[in-house]
Amino acid sequence: MTRLSLSAALNSGLRHVLEEDPKAVILGEDVGPLGGVFRVTDGLSKDFGSDRVIDTPLAESSIVGTAIGLAMRGYHPICEIQFDGFVYPAFNQIVSQLAKMRARTAGKVPLPVVVRIPCGGGIGAVEHHSESNEAYFAHTAGLRVVICSDPQSGHYMLRQAMMSGDPVIFYEPKRRYWEKGEVSSDLRLAPAFDRAVVARPGTDATVVCYGGMVSTCLEAAATAHEEGHELEVIDLRSLSPLDLDTVTASVRKTGRCLVVHEAPGFAGLGAEVVSGVTERCFYHLEAPVLRVTGFDMPYPSAKYENQYLPDADRVLAAVDKLLEF
Amino acid sequence: MEQPANPADPVRLLEPDGTLRDDPSGLDVTPELVRDLYRWMRLTRRLDTEAFSLQRHGELGLWAPSLGQEAAQVGSITALRPTDHVFPSYREHAAALVRGVTPAQMLEQWRGVSGCGWDPAALHLHAYTVVLAAHLPHATGYAMGVQRDGTDEVVTAYFGDGASSQGDANEAFNWAAACNAPVLFFAQNNQYAISTPTRLQMRTPMHRRARGFGLESYLVDGNDVLAVHAVTREAVAHIRSGAGPVLIEALTYRAGPHTSSDDPTRYRDQAEADAWLARDPVARVEKLLDARNWWEPGWREALDQECDRLGAELRSAVQAFGPVELGDLFDTVLSTRTDLLNAQKADYGDFVAGFEEVAS
Numbered sequence: 001m002t003r004l005s006l007s008a009a010l011n012s013g014l015r016h017v018l019e020e021d022p023k024a025v026i027l028g029e030d031v032g033p034l035g036g037v038f039r040v041t042d043g044l045s046k047d048f049g050s051d052r053v054i055d056t057p058l059a060e061s062s063i064v065g066t067a068i069g070l071a072m073r074g075y076h077p078i079c080e081i082q083f084d085g086f087v088y089p090a091f092n093q094i095v096s097q098l099a100k101m102r103a104r105t106a107g108k109v110p111l112p113v114v115v116r117i118p119c120g121g122g123i124g125a126v127e128h129h130s131e132s133n134e135a136y137f138a139h140t141a142g143l144r145v146v147i148c149s150d151p152q153s154g155h156y157m158l159r160q161a162m163m164s165g166d167p168v169i170f171y172e173p174k175r176r177y178w179e180k181g182e183v184s185s186d187l188r189l190a191p192a193f194d195r196a197v198v199a200r201p202g203t204d205a206t207v208v209c210y211g212g213m214v215s216t217c218l219e220a221a222a223t224a225h226e227e228g229h230e231l232e233v234i235d236l237r238s239l240s241p242l243d244l245d246t247v248t249a250s251v252r253k254t255g256r257c258l259v260v261h262e263a264p265g266f267a268g269l270g271a272e273v274v275s276g277v278t279e280r281c282f283y284h285l286e287a288p289v290l291r292v293t294g295f296d297m298p299y300p301s302a303k304y305e306n307q308y309l310p311d312a313d314r315v316l317a318a319v320d321k322l323l324e325f
Numbered sequence: 326m327e328q329p330a331n332p333a334d335p336v337r338l339l340e341p342d343g344t345l346r347d348d349p350s351g352l353d354v355t356p357e358l359v360r361d362l363y364r365w366m367r368l369t370r371r372l373d374t375e376a377f378s379l380q381r382h383g384e385l386g387l388w389a390p391s392l393g394q395e396a397a398q399v400g401s402i403t404a405l406r407p408t409d410h411v412f413p414s415y416r417e418h419a420a421a422l423v424r425g426v427t428p429a430q431m432l433e434q435w436r437g438v439s440g441c442g443w444d445p446a447a448l449h450l451h452a453y454t455v456v457l458a459a460h461l462p463h464a465t466g467y468a469m470g471v472q473r474d475g476t477d478e479v480v481t482a483y484f485g486d487g488a489s490s491q492g493d494a495n496e497a498f499n500w501a502a503a504c505n506a507p508v509l510f511f512a513q514n515n516q517y518a519i520s521t522p523t524r525l526q527m528r529t530p531m532h533r534r535a536r537g538f539g540l541e542s543y544l545v546d547g548n549d550v551l552a553v554h555a556v557t558r559e560a561v562a563h564i565r566s567g568a569g570p571v572l573i574e575a576l577t578y579r580a581g582p583h584t585s586s587d588d589p590t591r592y593r594d595q596a597e598a599d600a601w602l603a604r605d606p607v608a609r610v611e612k613l614l615d616a617r618n619w620w621e622p623g624w625r626e627a628l629d630q631e632c633d634r635l636g637a638e639l640r641s642a643v644q645a646f647g648p649v650e651l652g653d654l655f656d657t658v659l660s661t662r663t664d665l666l667n668a669q670k671a672d673y674g675d676f677v678a679g680f681e682e683v684a685s
C-alpha cells in the first residue's frame with residue numbers, strides 16, 4: 001500500500017501496463033515529456049521511449065483512428081483525450097468504428113483500445129473543459145464505459161480496462177486527480193471493473209453515484225449518519241454495462257433510492273438507473289426513485305459551478321424528501 | 326517515375342488505341358503480365374454486372390458498381406504483396422477479388438447477412454468502410470504498427486475524390502507524413518462523389534494537395550492498368566525502403582451509377598460518358614493483346630468460361646444464404662456477454678419460442 005493521488009495512481013497503473021504488456025502504447029497530445037496536462041503520463045516517455053508513449057499531431061479523430069489501426073495490428077493502444085470537451089472530433093471514430101468492429105466482423109476484429117478522458121467540472125476551468133459526456137458513449141453498444149472515483153479504483157480499473165480486450169471509454173474525474181488515497185497494486189484484490197461496489201454500507205436509503213460524485217455522496221452520508229440516517233452509497237464504476245444487480249440488491253434492502261450525477265439529468269445515466277430499479281424493485285420501493293443531477297444547460301462558467309454541481313447539501317435535501325414518503 | 330512536364334498529364338503507358346508508349350518505368354511488359362491483369366479485370370467486370378443484376382432481381386439490398394474502375398484497382402492491388410494490409414472503402418471489388426475474397430463472401434454485406442463477410446486478418450484486407458475516409462487514420466495507425474514491428478510491409482488505403490474532403494483524410498495525410506508511416510493512399514478520382522463533380526469538391530487536385538502535406542505523389546491514368554501497375558510498383562518500393570508515405574491519384578471514371586439506387590442521367594450527359602467509354606480500361610488492353618497477338622491459343626475462351634463460372638457461382642451463392650439468427654449477434658458485441666445482453670437474448674428467445682408453441 002502506498003498513498004497516492006489519483007493522477008499518480010493512474011500513472012502507476014499505466015507504468016504497470018507498459019511493463020507487463022509489450023504491445024501497450026500510449027498516444028495523445030502532449031503525453032510525452034510534458035506528461036500530459038494533468039501529468040498522468042509523467043515520466044513514462046523517459047522510461048519507455050517515444051515509440052511507446054507517443055506525442056501525436058493535434059487531431060482527436062486520428063488519435064482514436066490510428067489507435068484502431070494499431071489495435072488491428074496487434075497493439076494495445078491507450079489514447080489520452082486532453083479534455084472531455086475535445087472528444088467530439090473523435091466521436092465518429094469512437095461510435096461508428098471503434099464500437100462496431102467486433103460485432104460487424106462476427107468477433108474476428110476485436111479492438112482493445114482504451115480511450116482515457118478527464119471528465120467533469122469542479123476545477124474552475126474555461127468552457128469545454130468540464131463536461132460529462134458519458135451518456136453519449138453509454139448509448140453506443142460495443143463500448144465499455146467506466147469511470148473511476150478514487151486512486152485505488154483508478155489504478156485497478158485502468159489495468160483491468162487494458163486487459164479486457166474491448167474498447168473502453170475510461171473517464172477520470174479531473175477534480176479528484178489530486179486527492180490522495182491508499183493504493184495497492186495487487187490486482188488479485190480488485191473487484192471486477194464492470195461491477196459496482198458498495199462504497200459505504202447503510203440501511204435507510206441507497207444513493208447511487210459515480211466518478212467525482214462519489215466523494216460528495218460519501219460526505220453527505222457522513223452528515224446523514226450524524227443526523228441518525230444510514231445511507232448506503234453505491235459507486236457504479238461501470239456505466240456500460242451497468243451492474244444493476246448490485247444496485248437492486250441494495251434498493252431491495254433499503255426501499256429507497258437516489259441517483260446522483262453531475263451530467264445534465266435529461267436522458268442521462270440516472271434515467272437508466274431509475275428505470276432498472278423501478279422494473280426490478282417495484283414492490284420493495286417505499287418512495288419514488290429520485291435524481292440529483294447537473295441542470296439541463298450547457299456547463300456554466302466557472303463562477304457558477306458551485307451552484308451547478310450537486311453538492312452534499314443538495315444530496316441531503318433529496319434524501320430528506322426520499323425519507324419523508 | 327518522372328512526372329510529365331505538364332503536371333496535369335497523368336502517367337500513361339498504354340494509349341486508348343492500344344499502342345504501348347516507350348516505357349520509362351522499367352516495368353517489364355510481358356504477355357503474361359498483360360494477360361494476368363486483363364484476366365482480373367474481366368473477372369471483376371463479370372462479378373460487377375452479375376451482382377448488379379442480382380440487385381435488380383431483389384437479391385441484394387444495394388450494389389456499388391466498380392464498372393470502369395477495374396484498371397485502377399487491379400493495377401494497384403497486383404503491385405502489392407499479398408501480405409501488405411489493405412483498407413478499402415466500398416467499391417474495391419477488384420482489389421477484394423484479387424485478394425481472395427470469394428464470390429459468396431463478397432455478397433454477404435450487400436445481401437445484408439453479415440457486416441463484412443471475410444476474415445480481415447486472414448486476407449490482409451480490412452472490411453469495407455462506408456463512413457467516408459474513416460479508414461484512412463486506421464491505415465495510418467496500422468502502418469505505425471508496421472513501423473514498430475520493424476517489417477517492410479506497405480499499408481494501402483483506397484478512397485475517392487469525395488472522401489478526400491473529409492477531415493479524417495486530411496488528418497491522415499498529415500499524420501502519416503509527420504510520422505513517416507509506410508502507407509500508400511490510393512485515390513480513385515472517378516470524377517464524381519454521387520452527383521458532385523470533382524471541380525465542386527476541391528480546388529487543388531489531390532496529388533498536388535498531397536505534396537503540401539509532405540507526401541510523395543503521382544498522377545496516373547487510372548484507366549491504364551499498366552501505368553497504374555508501374556506507378557504503384559514504384560510508390561510501394563519507395564515506401565518499403567522507408568522513404569515515407571505516398572499518395573497516388575488515379576484519374577478514372579465511374580462508368581455506371583454511384584450505386585444501384587442512383588440515376589446518373591440527372592447529373593451527367595451521355596457525351597461525357599461516351600468519351601470515357603472510348604477509354605475503357607478493358608478494351609484498351611484487348612487492343613494491345615490483339616495488336617501484339619499476345620493471346621495464347623484457347624486462352625481467351627477459357628477465360629470466358631471462367632467468367633461464366635464466376636457468374637454461376639455468384640447466383641448460386643445468393644440462393645444458398647440461409648436464414649439468419651439474431652441470437653448470434655448478442656454474442657459478439659463485447660468480448661464477454663453482459664447482464665443486459667444475456668437478459669435480452671433470453672427474453673428474445675422466449676418471445677420467439679412463444680410463437681413456435683402457438684404455431685405447433
Ligand SMILES: Cc1ncc(C[n+]2csc(CCOP(=O)(O)OP(=O)(O)O)c2C)c(N)n1
Pocket residue numbers: 416455456457484485486487488489515517518519579583
Ligand atoms: C461521412 C459520410 N458522408 C456521407 C456519406 C454518403 N455517401 C456515400 S458515398 C458518397 C460519395 C463518395 O464519393 P467518393 O469519395 O468520390 O467515392 P466514390 O463513391 O465516387 O467511389 C457519399 C456522399 C458517407 N458514406 N459517409
